[in-house]
Amino acid sequence: MPETKLAAHSDFQLVRDDPNYVLYQPYKSEENKSLVANYVHQKALAFCPYYFVEKSGKGSVVFFYPNEQLCGYKNILHGGFIASMLDEALAYGIFGNFASRLGVTVNLDITYVAPSICGHLYKIVCNTTKIEGRKGWIYGELYRLSDNEEPTLCVKATGFFVEPSKLNLEKHV
DSSP states (O other), X not given: OHHHHHHHOHHHHHHHTOTTEEEEOTTXXXXXXXXXXXXXXXXXXXXXXXXXXXXXXXXXXXXXXXXXXXXXXXXXXXXHHHHHHHHHHHXXXXXXXXXXXXXXXXXXXXXXXXXXXXXXXXXXXXXXXXXXXXXXXXXXXXXXXXXXXXXXXXXXXXXXXXXXXXXXXXXXX
16 A cells, blocks of 8 residues: 555656666565665565665665654654665765765764654655765755645755775675
C-alpha cells in the first residue's frame, strides 16, 4: 500500500520521469548487510528506498516510508534513524563528483525542525554546494509528505565528504 501511494504522488512522478536522474535501489539485495539494508529486510521500511541521483552530480532525491519499528517516542521517528537516512542521501548526492564515485562522511550537521512521524512518506532533497578536489559539501532537507497538504520540512542537514586518496573502499561498498 505505501509503495502504491508513493507511485501516485506527484513529487515522486516528477523525479521518476526526469531524464536527468538515475534511479538506485541499493538495498534490495539480500547480500547487502548495511544498516539501511537491514531496515529493508526487517520490514522497518515499508519498501526499499528510491534513490534518484542527478547525472550531473548536483544532488539526489530519496523517497522512503518508515514503520513504527523506527520510532523513539510513540509515533516519532528516532533521530538516529533520520541521521542515517540523511547521511546516505547526502552521500549519494555528492559521490558523483568524485572520480572513484566513493567517499566518506567527515562531518554531518543536523537540525531537527519538526517531528518526523511514522506512517508517512518522506522525501529527502540534496544539493551539492561546493566541490574542491577530493572534498565536497552538500545540503539536504527531509520533508514529510501528506495527502492534500504542502510538504512539511522536518530536518535540515549539511554534510562534508572526502574521497579517500589511498584507502580502497570498493570492497566495503
